[in-house]
Amino acid sequence: MVIEYIDYRKCNCCGTCVLRCPVDVIRINREEKKPVIRYPEECMSCNFCTYQCPRKAIRVGRDRPADTVMAWG
Amino acid sequence: MPATDAKEFETDVLVIGGGAAGVFAAVRAKGKGRRVLLVDKGGIGSSGCTPWVTEMAVFNEKWGDSREQWMDYCLTNGDHLLNRPWLERLLDDSYARYEDLASWGLPFTQTFWGRPHRAGFPSVPSKSLVIYHGIKNIPDVLRKKVRESGIETVERTMITDLLQQDGRVVGAAGFSLDRDRAVVIKSKVTVMCGGAASFKPSGFPVASLTGDGDAMAYRAGAGITGKEFVDVHWTYADHPAWGIFQTHKFLHHPWPMKLYPFSRMPVPLLKSLFKNVKGDTVGGAGLETGSNIIFEAHEGRAPVFMQSPVPGTKFIYHRELVGGASCGMAHHKAEGIWPIGTEGGTEVPGLFAAGDALGSMQCGADYRAVTGMSFSGSACQGARAGEAAARYAESTGEPHIDDARIAELTEAIFAPAKRKGGFTPGWVTQVLQNTMTPYFILYVKEQKRLKAALTIVEFMRDHLVPMLTAKDTHELRLAHETRNMVLNAEMKLRASLFRTESRGTHFREDFPARNDNDWFAFVKLQDVGGKMVLSKEPLPDEWKPDPSVPYEESYPLRFPGELEFLKGKRTII
Numbered sequence A: 001m002v003i004e005y006i007d008y009r010k011c012n013c014c015g016t017c018v019l020r021c022p023v024d025v026i027r028i029n030r031e032e033k034k035p036v037i038r039y040p041e042e043c044m045s046c047n048f049c050t051y052q053c054p055r056k057a058i059r060v061g062r063d064r065p066a067d068t069v070m071a072w073g
Numbered sequence B: 001m002p003a004t005d006a007k008e009f010e011t012d013v014l015v016i017g018g019g020a021a022g023v024f025a026a027v028r029a030k031g032k033g034r035r036v037l038l039v040d041k042g043g044i045g046s047s048g049c050t051p052w053v054t055e056m057a058v059f060n061e062k063w064g065d066s067r068e069q070w071m072d073y074c075l076t077n078g079d080h081l082l083n084r085p086w087l088e089r090l091l092d093d094s095y096a097r098y099e100d101l102a103s104w105g106l107p108f109t110q111t112f113w114g115r116p117h118r119a120g121f122p123s124v125p126s127k128s129l130v131i132y133h134g135i136k137n138i139p140d141v142l143r144k145k146v147r148e149s150g151i152e153t154v155e156r157t158m159i160t161d162l163l164q165q166d167g168r169v170v171g172a173a174g175f176s177l178d179r180d181r182a183v184v185i186k187s188k189v190t191v192m193c194g195g196a197a198s199f200k201p202s203g204f205p206v207a208s209l210t211g212d213g214d215a216m217a218y219r220a221g222a223g224i225t226g227k228e229f230v231d232v233h234w235t236y237a238d239h240p241a242w243g244i245f246q247t248h249k250f251l252h253h254p255w256p257m258k259l260y261p262f263s264r265m266p267v268p269l270l271k272s273l274f275k276n277v278k279g280d281t282v283g284g285a286g287l288e289t290g291s292n293i294i295f296e297a298h299e300g301r302a303p304v305f306m307q308s309p310v311p312g313t314k315f316i317y318h319r320e321l322v323g324g325a326s327c328g329m330a331h332h333k334a335e336g337i338w339p340i341g342t343e344g345g346t347e348v349p350g351l352f353a354a355g356d357a358l359g360s361m362q363c364g365a366d367y368r369a370v371t372g373m374s375f376s377g378s379a380c381q382g383a384r385a386g387e388a389a390a391r392y393a394e395s396t397g398e399p400h401i402d403d404a405r406i407a408e409l410t411e412a413i414f415a416p417a418k419r420k421g422g423f424t425p426g427w428v429t430q431v432l433q434n435t436m437t438p439y440f441i442l443y444v445k446e447q448k449r450l451k452a453a454l455t456i457v458e459f460m461r462d463h464l465v466p467m468l469t470a471k472d473t474h475e476l477r478l479a480h481e482t483r484n485m486v487l488n489a490e491m492k493l494r495a496s497l498f499r500t501e502s503r504g505t506h507f508r509e510d511f512p513a514r515n516d517n518d519w520f521a522f523v524k525l526q527d528v529g530g531k532m533v534l535s536k537e538p539l540p541d542e543w544k545p546d547p548s549v550p551y552e553e554s555y556p557l558r559f560p561g562e563l564e565f566l567k568g569k570r571t572i573i
Helices: A016-020 A048-052 B020-031 B067-077 B084-104 B134-148 B212-219 B248-252 B255-263 B373-394 B403-413 B425-436 B447-467 B473-498 B562-566
Strands: A003-006 A026-029 A034-037 A058-060 B007-016 B036-039 B055-057 B128-130 B152-154 B157-165 B168-176 B182-192 B234-236 B319-323 B351-353 B521-528 B531-538
Touching (some): A003 A034, A048 B134, B007 B020, B007 B152, B007 B373, B020 B036, B067 B084, B084 B373, B157 B182, B157 B212, B157 B473, B168 B473, B182 B373, B182 B403, B212 B351, B351 B373, B425 B447
Parallel strands (some): B007 B036, B036 B152
Antiparallel strands (some): A026 A034, B168 B182, B234 B319
16 A cells, blocks of 8 residues: 555644645645545655654555546546 | 635745755845745655755865766766766865755764765765765755745645746746645746656656646747656566665665665666666566567566676665666756756746756766766756846846736636546546556657657647646646646657667667767757747767777667667668
């Protein structure tokens, strides 16, 4: 898998991962005021978030599933 | 998605892209007393290739470096097709930029005696300073410097188009990822630091680099160069999406950075396309012998390997490597906006460029054994472009843009979001990847295959790109990135067809040798009346390799089939 989960027991909701993700995978859930993995299909497994997270709350895996992408919608 | 009340900004110097080049440009322009605005589609300091920097090439005569040796080494490794003045500027400025970074707080590793540790091989003149835990420190240091300098920043905002008035660039427009609104920035001068171009490859962390800078500049009338060259970075054969950048160097063992020379992997003069390939790796496929390439023979893998530093083995970190991980990119500093002079100038008034968005050809037709020159190149070019832009801003008047033009552009930016039906950017990107990433398109090139790919890309340009859809700002970003990637694909294919020789990382199976008589030249692409026009821009004759030196010595690395081709024994397919 690409980005797998954010461990909310560790996460302090600082939002660093949102700003630092180069490909806009993580967004802030404005109601709950916490980061959520919104677009995992965009993740390039670069692990930048795991480095930047001050609480080491993000897990990124090794493999990338090849999703079916619809042409039109 | 609601559109489109535009948020407007006004500044003297607009810098697009917050990587190393962009930060240096912004800091320098600010230092000259100008108002500066730095915009990035992600976060400042975390852009593009910048987080992955591990070292910085620094030239310093006081450390015993010889300018002649560095130049000779780069010329040989870059197949002589260098923009020499830009390399000279790197040698002039790199030490000062190192001092800048050190004073900003970037930790460089030191020897036991407290001197900066210089990595490199004894036989190689170019040396790099190793940055301690760059992935953590570089983004933090650059970001802090931007904040301290009082530079205005706009983050998570994608710029899609440059604004022009009477041919002069007077700002840029785009949209915010978080606020569903257009962003219009009026500026006296713009510095493009938009980074490299890729097709969102799976094996290299450059999916944010979609050639936005090149595409915007091209649409504004700037020349583009270096598109025929390719980057040859590698990844693991068993986990292609989990490259070296994600593992040993950074993740599991950040500590060996201090012991870097002992864990260093690139081999000088061997790290290149297939010229490093020996008979015991993929020679069976015919690469070494120069016969036609039999694709099935590679068991589905690209014929691009990293040579192991251990003779007789093909593994690094106990793993097999394959190349082509960064498909779509040219090697550092090759592709980009056609440079005018060595101050970051371009052909378009009001537009400057630096870093990977500038086609400075600072390292020539290959990026071989010159590790660290990308980062120092971006720093040096950014600083120069920032200063030149500040001077330009001083001498020019306030920008004027028609409101009608802004309204028209805003409409176009949000068009994919308003379209009722069409093609998703994810799918169009996938079609593009399937067309462009097979190694027999951009790595092992041949006329018929290039033309076939170009036909598909032209169809995408005419029929898929105008029908891209987006359901939110994330997809809107993808739609604009896809549009830029399709343009980049067309440029890469046309430039590759145009250059009927092999040189550096550009390998034509049907023309497998360097041809100094016809091709000691850069290729320039330009939009002329809506048509992509290619031209040959010759380099000075005196830069050619010494004619009294035999060809094999001027160009010590062999392409498959090169010598046979030169002897006339191999016919063109």
